[in-house]
Amino acid sequence: MLGNRRVNWGEAVVPGLALCFAMAYLYQTWDGPPGALYWPMGVAGVLAVLWIMVIVMFVVERNNGDKEGFDWAAVKPKIARPAMILLGPAAYLAVIPFTGFSIGSFLFLLLLFRGLGGRSWVVGIAVGAGVTLFLHVTLIVLMNLSLPRLSIGGLAI
């Protein structure tokens, strides 16, 4: 059906995400009052037209025969560090309700420093402790933000 065209799966990522979001949005609002949905439906109509244009212009592209095979070995080293940036904060957000903001932040910094190639534990501990102390004083002591805290012997850190 595509003739001498092929699907560029990389270019399909954004339209794919948009489609998933639109489907979830419509599912959530299908029983909503019409008066509240005129504007979103108008915007969705415009989005649909542009979605088709993106699919036609970028996702389904002319096959010029220069497509290279997927090489996992070449991609693997490029993924490790971005994965750390994604998983590190996810783990940090999962643990700070238990460890408190200050200990959680210190561990987050220390482990990411090491993960991204920081060789010296001493520098890592010093920088991590310094940044954590600065944030603790600024955000918790001075601005009194309600960040999660861990109580140790009557001291909330």
Add this chain to the structure above:
Amino acid sequence: MAGMPGIDVIASGIGLLMDPHHLMWLGLGMLAGLVVGGIPGFNDTNFLAMMLPFSVYLGPMDAVVFMMACFCSSQAAGSLPAILLNIPGTPSNAPTCLEGFRMTRQGRAGQALGISIMSSTVGGLLSAVFALVLTPIVGVYALSFGPAEMFMMAVFGMTAVGSLTGKSVTKGLFSSALGLFAACVGAEFQLGYTRAAFGFYELFEGFPLIPVLLGVFGFAELFSLVHQDSLVEDGRQRFTGYKPILEGMRESLKYWGNMLRSGFIGVIVGLIPGTGAAIATWVSYGQAKQWSKTPEKFGEGHIEGLVAADACNNGVPGGAIIPTVTLGIPGSGTTLVIMAALMINGVTPGPSFFGEYAVEAYAILFSLVVANLLLLPIGLGVSRIAAQVTSVPNRYLVPIIALFCLVGGFAWRQMIFDMYLVVIFGVIGAILTRYGYSVPAFLLALLLGPLAERNLSWALQIDGVASFRRPIALVILIATAGVLLLPVILKKMVRRGRE
């Protein structure tokens, strides 16, 4: 002109401000603003709202002078993390990230900081002069802005998207539509129906702006920074001393036309209640691109884009204070807090304010001039110190930026949920950038979406389509069409001239 105060009243206002006590609070306000503006997610409105109870002890003059100085310097200070770390200090610094951080990566951080300081100073001074001269006259016209005009303003802002779309117009427009659709999440303003909050009460008011901003700019950039050793790209030199900053200042003055136009846009948009600097800077950035002879360089560390963003950013306070003091209608969140500080002290801003408190009013307006003049030397010193961040290796900087983005996301609404949003929008921003979609177009649409929806609905209910035939709405419509057509016409004229 009838009702205009005499020169003696203005001189008395200046004299009142020169009181050492008031000047001390002005200086403290500037320092507080530099710190507050430099902390991502913690904007001047939050800080000044916290300071509101203390304004009772300060008295109206000291409180308002402190707040005005803080307002001015925080706008300028927000550019520091935007230029050096790609983290907008305030939402209005988002366009600064596009050009400023690119310049930092090219080893031109000093020049970028110099341009930022000079543009902020000139834009701020222009707005202060406007506020001084035009406050008693222009403030009245701000009341003429009804829903139809506000909707047209949003449409005018959207035309800036067209010039921000990068290499592919289709992808740019798609990014805008996606942003507009994302803006449809949350409670509908008339019926109160919650549209697609996906079960999260944190999304009942839609996607919060600051976590989204920190995600698509600051956090998204980490995915590329993590592959490099330093903020400054390989083979580029880091700057030392004041020379590059001073060179940047000098360089920015070559774009004086752009600077004045952008400052003027800041004043005008700031003047309209309910808009604010976050919208103004995008409009200004888009205009600079459309007027530029080298629009293709925008997004790659172009001086014109940086000048436009920062001159406009500091142009807003002068505009925003005009309806606040003349009509009692605050132009932004910060001016709302300033108005509250006056009212707590028994002073009611409004049409009678200039009649009853003419000397104090001019002292407040003149504090804008002094604050912007002080911005030059203070900004120079602070930039020199802040720029040391470019010499920190990325293996240490990246985790610190990640933590600052997460904490900045939390600081606004104090919800852990917003920290997750920073990560999610960081991934979305990285994907959009990776495949050539326009992050600015997405953001601008997200920002303008609720404004456009609300005002379109009101305009249609009030007077139907006839609302859009009002003179100001028509003028904005013509300006919008002109904005779209002018670059094409100019290009043709240049080509003919060369031939």
